[in-house]
Amino acid sequence: MHTQEIGKNLYQVDLETGGFKNLICSYILRGSRITIVESGPTSSVHRLVDGLRELNLRLEDVEYVAVTHVHLDHGGGAGTLLKALPNAKVIVHPRGMPHLINPQRLWESSQSILGFVSEIFGKPEPVPKERIIPSTEGSFDLDGGAKLKVIETLGHASHSLSFHESFNNGVFPGDAAGTYFPEFDAVIPTTPPPFHLDSALASLDKLISLSPSALYYSHFGKASNAVQRLRDYKLQLWLWARIAEQGVRGNKSLEEIRDKIFSEDAVMRRIDGYLGSHKIYSKTALGNSVQGFVDYAKQNQAKAAL
Numbered sequence: 592m593h594t595q596e597i598g599k600n601l602y603q604v605d606l607e608t609g610g611f612k613n614l615i616c617s618y619i620l621r622g623s624r625i626t627i628v629e630s631g632p633t634s635s636v637h638r639l640v641d642g643l644r645e646l647n648l649r650l651e652d653v654e655y656v657a658v659t660h661v662h663l664d665h666g667g668g669a670g671t672l673l674k675a676l677p678n679a680k681v682i683v684h685p686r687g688m689p690h691l692i693n694p695q696r697l698w699e700s701s702q703s704i705l706g707f708v709s710e711i712f713g714k715p716e717p718v719p720k721e722r723i724i725p726s727t728e729g730s731f732d733l734d735g736g737a738k739l740k741v742i743e744t745l746g747h748a749s750h751s752l753s754f755h756e757s758f759n760n761g762v763f764p765g766d767a768a769g770t771y772f773p774e775f776d777a778v779i780p781t782t783p784p785p786f787h788l789d790s791a792l793a794s795l796d797k798l799i800s801l802s803p804s805a806l807y808y809s810h811f812g813k814a815s816n817a818v819q820r821l822r823d824y825k826l827q828l829w830l831w832a833r834i835a836e837q838g839v840r841g842n843k844s845l846e847e848i849r850d851k852i853f854s855e856d857a858v859m860r861r862i863d864g865y866l867g868s869h870k871i872y873s874k875t876a877l878g879n880s881v882q883g884f885v886d887y888a889k890q891n892q893a894k895a896a897l
């Protein structure tokens with residue numbers, strides 16, 4: 592069983608992408624209409640379809656597939672998934688929409704940033720334009736007055752959305768609230784370039800203002816103490832930003848900045864060994880997230896020098 596009930600009308604599906612458990616999950620909201628949050632990557636769409644079958648849900652009853660953003664691990668599989676769901680439409684930020692319609696450029700940039708990880712996720716298939724609902728705000732009906740609310744949460748990407756579900760007062764932040772490791776009860780930054788700190792912090796404030804009871808991370812799973820966790824994540828972003836700025840000012844290398852971050856951030860000290868030995872996270876979390884802060888600090892410094 593890779594499908595788990597985690598709340599009222601709410602199920603989590605471990606996509607086990609590339610054979611990795613606890614890496615990427617999708618969520619299913621079951622009401623008079625069925626809504627999926629995150630298609631996940633192309634290579635594991637069949638696991639999500641299996642998950643729907645496991646719950647005895649009819650594929651033709653799925654109305655929405657809401658994707659937080661179009662990165663391969665979140666919305667990359669939308670085109671493939673829609674082939675199995677004849678009546679579903681994709682909810683996406685308008686700036687993400689062109690990449691769903693024609694994923695070629697997204698695929699090429701993902702290959703250059705993610706390397707072998709992009710092959711594990713698989714190449715996205717196009718989504719027909721008429722099956723896309725571009726959205727940055729508003730809400731969609733789930734069942735009996737319950738809603739899926741759309742919140743624009745930029746920062747991780749320039750087209751990131753989060754979703755709030757009112758069955759349980761929970762938020763799907765995509766990558767806007769970091770990566771959660773249930774085994775360690777730890778959150779770490781998910782900030783590959785181009786990362787925008789100011790937007791990311793403003794997005795976290797938006798989510799905090801909703802006072803959610805739970806967060807449903809795409810990486811990975813449900814976490815309680817949502818508001819405290821979002822506040823802690825803000826502090827962690829501040830810490831990384833301060834170290835990156837000092838490092839860039841002192842002409843330190845990426846490795847030196849990374850080592851400093853890992854020694855000062857108590858969460859990283861706790862989880863560093865695990866991340867370093869993980870085939871996917873050693874690439875995405877350790878390399879790219881620090882690079883996002885370094886690039887951001889360099890841009891800030893260049894702006895200040897003008």
Ligand SMILES: [Zn+2]
Nearest residue numbers: 662664665766
């Ligand atoms: Zn992600």
